[in-house]
Amino acid sequence: MNPPRLRHELTFRLNIWFGACLLWLVLACWPQAHAQQDSITRVTAVKLEPTKAPAAPGWNLAAEFDIQLGNKLREAVDRGLPLQFAVDFQLFRPRWYWMDEQTLATTYTYNLSYNALTRTYRLVTPANTYTSSSLDEMIDRMSRVSQWTVVQREQIAPGEKYTAQVRFRLLLTELPKPFQISALVNSEWDLSSEWVTFEFTPRREALK
Incomplete structure (x- = not known):
């Protein structure tokens, strides 16, 4: 050969x-x-309820989530890396002649951290601050949101049909740069639910 x-x-x-x-x-x-890849989150229940504050008529979002932090995220928190999470809400007004018009978009944030000296977890929300020795308790608190006013009465027209969307996610952009790069190639950092869509027709009498 x-x-x-x-x-x-x-x-x-x-x-x-x-x-x-x-x-x-x-x-x-x-x-x-x-x-x-065991970090999981999904929306399990969601609805809009009239606010109980006469001075600020509108609708509150009431939502529940199934949140399971994987080993990678739990380890990151326990080593002192603060994590930020968000509940995103969007409202659209359908238009037959063009794409739906986005009426409003707002975000409810959670800041989760761990203090190694006191061995306690700290969860900061727009409404309160919680501390606990249990990470699971903090996750449970994040799994429900209520009394969050997402729609003001003057922002929408009573009787019209709207489409609302809700999701829960980890804010990867708030991580330190090295962790952001790692998150791009490691799906264990991917904690974001699918958008859940539901119809909403505001009734004027509901705010009386």
Whole structure:
């Protein structure tokens, strides 16, 4: 066999061997990587309720979420990395002749941190500040939002149909830069629910 042909055949076989090894490595690592992607969040209940404050008529958002922090996020909090989460609310007015018009958009934020000296977790919301020795208790507090006024009476027209959307997410842009880069390639940092959409028709009599 002439040398050029021999080199070509050896190169071909080495490429096949390398590809087979690479495929085996991916398949071997996949179950472990998949098992670690255990951060989950989803919207389980949502509705708009008339506010009980006569001085500020409008509608409050009442929502519940199923939030499960994976090992990566729990470890980050316990090592002193503050995490910020958000509940996003959007309201659209349908238009038959064009895309729906966004009437308003607002965000409710949570700041979660851990103090190693006192061994307590701290959760700061727009309304209150909570402390506890239990991370699960803080997560449970984040899983419900109520008495959050998202719609003022003057922002919408009674009797018209609107489309509302809600989601829960980790604010990756608020992480330190090195963690933002890691989050781009590591799905364990991905904690964002799908948008949940529901219809809303405001009634003027509901605010009386």
